[in-house]
Amino acid sequence: MCGSGMMIKSMTGYGKASFRNDELYLSIEMKSVNHRFLDVSIRLPNQFLQYEDSLRRTVKNRLKRGKVDLYVTIEGEKLFQKDIHVNWALLSNYIEILNQIKRMHHLSSEISIDHLLQLTELFTVVDKEEAYSDLYVIFEKTCEQAVDDLIAMREKEGEVLSRNILEHLANIDAIIENIRLRIPESRMLYESRLYDKIKELLNDKIEIDESRILTEVAIFSEKANIQEEITRLESHSSQFRTVLQEGGLVGRKLDFLIQEMNREINTIGSKGNDFVINNEVIELKSELEMIKEQIQNIE
Numbered sequence: 084m085c086g087s088g089m090m091i092k093s094m095t096g097y098g099k100a101s102f103r104n105d106e107l108y109l110s111i112e113m114k115s116v117n118h119r120f121l122d123v124s125i126r127l128p129n130q131f132l133q134y135e136d137s138l139r140r141t142v143k144n145r146l147k148r149g150k151v152d153l154y155v156t157i158e159g160e161k162l163f164q165k166d167i168h169v170n171w172a173l174l175s176n177y178i179e180i181l182n183q184i185k186r187m188h189h190l191s192s193e194i195s196i197d198h199l200l201q202l203t204e205l206f207t208v209v210d211k212e213e214a215y216s217d218l219y220v221i222f223e224k225t226c227e228q229a230v231d232d233l234i235a236m237r238e239k240e241g242e243v244l245s246r247n248i249l250e251h252l253a254n255i256d257a258i259i260e261n262i263r264l265r266i267p268e269s270r271m272l273y274e275s276r277l278y279d280k281i282k283e284l285l286n287d288k289i290e291i292d293e294s295r296i297l298t299e300v301a302i303f304s305e306k307a308n309i310q311e312e313i314t315r316l317e318s319h320s321s322q323f324r325t326v327l328q329e330g331g332l333v334g335r336k337l338d339f340l341i342q343e344m345n346r347e348i349n350t351i352g353s354k355g356n357d358f359v360i361n362n363e364v365i366e367l368k369s370e371l372e373m374i375k376e377q378i379q380n381i382e
Contacts, residue, residue, distance in 0.1 A: 309360075
């Protein structure tokens, strides 16, 4: 669609990638929706929180806007093995104290392993140190593939958005042309109404030069002229197409142009003084609102 090779992207999309071998399975899923900025939320098992910064960095290097939720699923017995750490110094102290108690009180019972197992502070169960030296690289590459998948979907959605927006722009251009064709008749009707109103107010009580009345009517009529607004609106519509064709990160540019177009349409509505033009302005606002809804989802 875009001559420069760039495309507009939707902020809505879904991506998934996975890695599997004999020892582990890793799946990374991500979904995104529209957002003013880039907001990345990552959900992964606590054991692998050290990879969160790497995942976040990978996403931020590729995406600029949108709320992105990333989910990590990982399986593999080797990854979830446990170690038991024994506090040997504390254990020795316990045994020494227990032996002292036996001697002092002439106790004959032996210290058994059952006694020691009840002393839970002696033992700590921990996750084994990472047994997979390549896990960092696997996380990073799988995340990059998931982002690729997400971007591909966002580009497809962007194509759909672009087509819809161009259809609405074509409708706006057609409405603008209708208004342009209506301007001469609208101006003539406005001047006629204004002339009749002035004559009615004077009611033949004051002698006034007919040419003076016509001059004043022309002045007021010129103030209601909407030709400049029509020209600027056409210019904004043309710029809108150009930005779409350039592609890339255009969401904020398009939002600015929408605001400018809305301002011109409002001015046309307030100055038009014509039933037909006012109806056309309503149609313009309707088309513009549809475009506005579409660009809220463009990156």
